[in-house]
Amino acid sequence: MSTEKIQRVGVIGAGQMGAGIAEVCARAHVDVLVFEQTRELAAAGRARILRSLDRGVSSGKITEREREQAAWRLRFTSDLGDFADRQLVVEAVVESEEVKTEIFRELDKVVTDPDAVLASNTSSIPIMKIAVATENPERVVGMHFFNPVPVLPLIELVTTLKTSEAVSARAEAFAGEVLGKQVVRSSDRSGFVVNALLVPYLLSAIRMVESGFATKEDVDKAMVLGCAHPMGPLALTDLVGLDTVKSIADSMYTEFKEPLYSAPPLLMRMVEAGLLGKKTGTGFYQYNRG
Numbered sequence: 549m550s551t552e553k554i555q556r557v558g559v560i561g562a563g564q565m566g567a568g569i570a571e572v573c574a575r576a577h578v579d580v581l582v583f584e585q586t587r588e589l590a591a592a593g594r595a596r597i598l599r600s601l602d603r604g605v606s607s608g609k610i611t612e613r614e615r616e617q618a619a620w621r622l623r624f625t626s627d628l629g630d631f632a633d634r635q636l637v638v639e640a641v642v643e644s645e646e647v648k649t650e651i652f653r654e655l656d657k658v659v660t661d662p663d664a665v666l667a668s669n670t671s672s673i674p675i676m677k678i679a680v681a682t683e684n685p686e687r688v689v690g691m692h693f694f695n696p697v698p699v700l701p702l703i704e705l706v707t708t709l710k711t712s713e714a715v716s717a718r719a720e721a722f723a724g725e726v727l728g729k730q731v732v733r734s735s736d737r738s739g740f741v742v743n744a745l746l747v748p749y750l751l752s753a754i755r756m757v758e759s760g761f762a763t764k765e766d767v768d769k770a771m772v773l774g775c776a777h778p779m780g781p782l783a784l785t786d787l788v789g790l791d792t793v794k795s796i797a798d799s800m801y802t803e804f805k806e807p808l809y810s811a812p813p814l815l816m817r818m819v820e821a822g823l824l825g826k827k828t829g830t831g832f833y834q835y836n837r838g
């Protein structure tokens with residue numbers, strides 16, 4: 549096993565999660581290369597990270613100098629070929645098995661370190677489905693971060709039947725020692741630990757609203773005031789992204805055929821309408837984008 553400390557990380561995708569992952573890595577003094585499909589998306593990703601770093605400064609979590617240094621450690625590319633020297637790559641693109649497997653197929657050809665960690669941030673796709681697209685499935689793990697990444701301390705580490713112990717130990721050490729995150733290990737089942745519990749709850753809340761049983765405001769208020777949750781399930785669905793919640797539900801339903809995991813029609817219609825939640829400005833609630 550390579551004992552070399554991970555200092556060169558690649559992040560694929562600079563959406564909500566990719567941007568957050570890139571930010572925490574840069575704040576942890578790691579060199580970060582971020583892939584986005586186009587220059588425009590890369591610029592939007594960079595702006596997203598800079599806004600978050602600015603919030604970190606205004607809330608006193610980081611200093612001006614830390615913000616400057618983190619921004620300086622971030623580079624962007626639209627060529628996966630640039631990832632050859634990466635020791636850890638975290639993929640955080642759209643929750644699609646097809647898109648992810650294609651990326652891993654290419655990534656595996658590019659990354660040269662045999663002990664490199666190739667991680668997916670998928671919320672629900674079994675990691676083995678992604679790993680088998682590569683020639684080296686022992687390098688592939690799930691590293692499931694939580695949203696917002698700079699705030700939430702958990703990473704679910706998902707190992708497959710083929711992941712090598714060296715690679716999972718390297719991923720765990722990076723998560724804990726470099727990023728300062730807490731790790732829980734999960735077996736390779738759709739939804740892992742958190743979403744297997746969380747997503748049926750979110751879907752049940754959507755069904756309550758859909759059936760007119762209670763208003764979205766009252767469902768959210770009930771869980772915030774009655775159960776001390778920091779936000780209600782509809783607000784949380786907006787934060788996660790309705791497309792992502794639907795994709796997670798679809799993966800879990802495919803795996804378990806459990807009716808509680810099937811996406812309710814209201815969720816499907818809202819996704820079709822492009823009402824994806826906070827990231828598009830409208831979901832169950834309205835948001836000021838920026």
Ligand code: NAI
Pocket residue numbers: 560561562563564565566584585589640641642643644647669670671672692693694695787788789792827
């Ligand atoms: P997002 O919608 O904010 O970002 C999606 C990213 O995928 C963007 O960078 C986009 O450019 C890229 N993308 C879309 N189609 C692509 C393609 N064909 N090829 C390459 N890149 C493509 O989504 P978000 O929320 O960042 O989710 C990303 C991943 O993280 C998903 O796998 C999701 O399940 C997972 N995740 C999401 C969480 C959440 O709360 N939103 C929490 C934990 C994991």
